[in-house]
Amino acid sequence: MNKKSIVILGGGTAGWITANLMATHWADKGFDITLVESPDIGIIGVGEGSTPPLKGFMDTIGVQESEWMPECKATYKVGITFKDWATKPSFTQYVHPFLCQPDQFTAPAFFHNCHLRRNGVALEGHPDHFFLATELIKQKLAPITPPNFPFEINYGYHFDAGLLGNFLAKVAARKGVKYVQATVVEVVLNEQGNISVLKTAEGQSISADLYVDASGFRSQLLQQALKVPFISAAESLFNDSAVVFATEQSEQIEVQTISTALKYGWAWKIPLTHRNGNGYVYSSRFVDADKAETEFRAHLGLLDSDVAARHLKFKVGRATLHWAKNCLAVGLSQGFIEPLEATALDMVQETVVRFIETYNKGQFTDQYRDEFNARINSRFDAIRDYIVCHYRVTSRTDTDYWIENGRNEKISFSLRSILSSWVAGKNITDELERQKLDAYFPNVSWSCLLAGKGVYPNPDQLRSGNELANQYKIENIERYLKGCALNFKPHVQQLNELKR
Numbered sequence: 001m002n003k004k005s006i007v008i009l010g011g012g013t014a015g016w017i018t019a020n021l022m023a024t025h026w027a028d029k030g031f032d033i034t035l036v037e038s039p040d041i042g043i044i045g046v047g048e049g050s051t052p053p054l055k056g057f058m059d060t061i062g063v064q065e066s067e068w069m070p071e072c073k074a075t076y077k078v079g080i081t082f083k084d085w086a087t088k089p090s091f092t093q094y095v096h097p098f099l100c101q102p103d104q105f106t107a108p109a110f111f112h113n114c115h116l117r118r119n120g121v122a123l124e125g126h127p128d129h130f131f132l133a134t135e136l137i138k139q140k141l142a143p144i145t146p147p148n149f150p151f152e153i154n155y156g157y158h159f160d161a162g163l164l165g166n167f168l169a170k171v172a173a174r175k176g177v178k179y180v181q182a183t184v185v186e187v188v189l190n191e192q193g194n195i196s197v198l199k200t201a202e203g204q205s206i207s208a209d210l211y212v213d214a215s216g217f218r219s220q221l222l223q224q225a226l227k228v229p230f231i232s233a234a235e236s237l238f239n240d241s242a243v244v245f246a247t248e249q250s251e252q253i254e255v256q257t258i259s260t261a262l263k264y265g266w267a268w269k270i271p272l273t274h275r276n277g278n279g280y281v282y283s284s285r286f287v288d289a290d291k292a293e294t295e296f297r298a299h300l301g302l303l304d305s306d307v308a309a310r311h312l313k314f315k316v317g318r319a320t321l322h323w324a325k326n327c328l329a330v331g332l333s334q335g336f337i338e339p340l341e342a343t344a345l346d347m348v349q350e351t352v353v354r355f356i357e358t359y360n361k362g363q364f365t366d367q368y369r370d371e372f373n374a375r376i377n378s379r380f381d382a383i384r385d386y387i388v389c390h391y392r393v394t395s396r397t398d399t400d401y402w403i404e405n406g407r408n409e410k411i412s413f414s415l416r417s418i419l420s421s422w423v424a425g426k427n428i429t430d431e432l433e434r435q436k437l438d439a440y441f442p443n444v445s446w447s448c449l450l451a452g453k454g455v456y457p458n459p460d461q462l463r464s465g466n467e468l469a470n471q472y473k474i475e476n477i478e479r480y481l482k483g484c485a486l487n488f489k490p491h492v493q494q495l496n497e498l499k500r
């Protein structure tokens with residue numbers, strides 16, 4: 001096999017994750033990898049929360065937490081609290097936890113209670129009683145296990161997106177990735193419709209065997225040059241704008257992202273070691289930018305502050321193909337499902353890892369390209385449905401935004417079937433397995449979402465259960481989780497130890 005040359009267009013998080021993964025996985029192949037980044041077009045600069053697979057990425061590229069976390073002002077994350085997404089008494093907030101090994105003793109109780117409550121038995125069905133992550137969140141404890149606690153804990157991170165990009169650029173350079181600062185102004189295609197040359201404003205002509213489009217929402221190669229169509233998800237996900245502020249960090253750093261529903265969308269709070277990142281994601285169809293900023297300032301207690309806000313626009317949906325001709329798209333250039341579950345970087349990682357696998361399997365040809373595209377499309381659609389579900393089952397009715405979301409019929413058949421199965425009191429694992437969706441968001445995530453928002457029969461329809469129904473005692477579960485939590489250190493202490 002000839003040595004391949006690869007050009008990655010874009011130096012945002014997606015570009016640098018790709019550069020590191022390709023340089024690591026193909027280290028023995030001696031491929032020539034170059035990342036081209038415009039000195040004038042900035043990165044999007046948001047995207048500061050991750051899911052657990054980011055740990056696997058750092059392990060794969062050979063980077064320790066003590067090396068990257070302090071430099072990127074990173075903190076640990078064990079889940080997301082959703083506040084004010086529902087109005088039902090006792091169900092106005094809940095945690096979507098990252099499941100971990102100690103939960104294997106308590107999750108059966110959650111599923112049991114949840115199942116019977118859906119079938120009319122008065123049992124505790126709120127997810128916050130059952131998972132270790134929720135206890136770590138309450139006590140602000142870091143998810144790092146001591147040697148005498150032999151269970152694996154699943155966790156993600158929060159980090160400064162700009163600093164993470166800089167850090168990953170240094171690691172990629174150590175792995176032999178070349179870096180060119182230039183703005184691509186023309187993309188030349190050959191007779192077969194493949195990309196043959198990128199021409200830059202600085203007068204260079206850059207050629208490669210394979211091009212990676214990591215140019216952000218511009219999608220300069222995939223959507224602009226190769227004209228791959230984009231499928232919008234706007235009819236089921238109304239948000240298209242965000243306003244972003246940084247606020248000061250307190251001494252007790254949270255170990256979670258907080259997502260609070262506001263009048264026309266929701267606000268994130270992402271704790272870093274030196275600041276909190278805050279953003280209000282809203283729909284410009286229901287509120288203008290000034291009004292959204294004022295509402296958000298009031299929410300943050302910043303009405304009298306002159307701290308500057310940054311406004312962003314985004315589009316939700318995905319390209320029909322992620323690998324077209326000799327171009328792979330990663331990150332915002334391939335699509336974006338809004339940031340509610342912080343899944344975008346996970347999608348970048350998944351796209352690149354699956355691409356490497358597929359390209360290897362096809363002996364560096366496009367033999368398995370269709371299979372790859374189908375797989376990535378399924379992932380996008382599964383994530384979209386999980387996020388749409390947050391809006392569809394809302395019990396808020398305070399604005400037209402929430403009313404329209406709650407009665408939106410433009411949801412997929414797949415989501416409709418999951419919801420029907422839940423409401424009918426069936427085992428939704430069967431439905432998720434039937435649709436092959438359990439690999440994306442598993443039963444526990446769907447159950448936390450629906451139970452956490454109180455999608456149960458009304459309390460006056462519930463009857464008390466017999467002894468078998470009441471077999472799990474909440475006080476025993478809480479005692480067990482509190483006992484487990486004794487093994488973990490305060491978040492701030494753990495972060496300080498990393499610096500040493």
Ligand SMILES: Cc1cc2nc3c(=O)[nH]c(=O)nc-3n(C[C@H](O)[C@H](O)[C@H](O)COP(=O)(O)OP(=O)(O)OC[C@H]3O[C@@H](n4cnc5c(N)ncnc54)[C@H](O)[C@@H]3O)c2cc1C
Nearest residue numbers: 010011012013014038044047184215216331332339344345
């Ligand atoms: C409001 C919001 C919140 C988000 N929150 C999260 C989150 O919590 N978690 C998460 O995982 N993701 C989140 N995301 C998504 C996340 O921000 C992106 O997935 C991530 O930052 C990767 O972006 P990117 O690298 O694809 O694009 P960008 O950061 O936009 O980078 C694009 C790069 O391409 C370069 N470029 C573009 N055109 C050219 C050209 N012609 N020539 C040369 N260079 C060019 C630019 O210079 C830049 O380096 C969020 C997104 C939004 C909009």
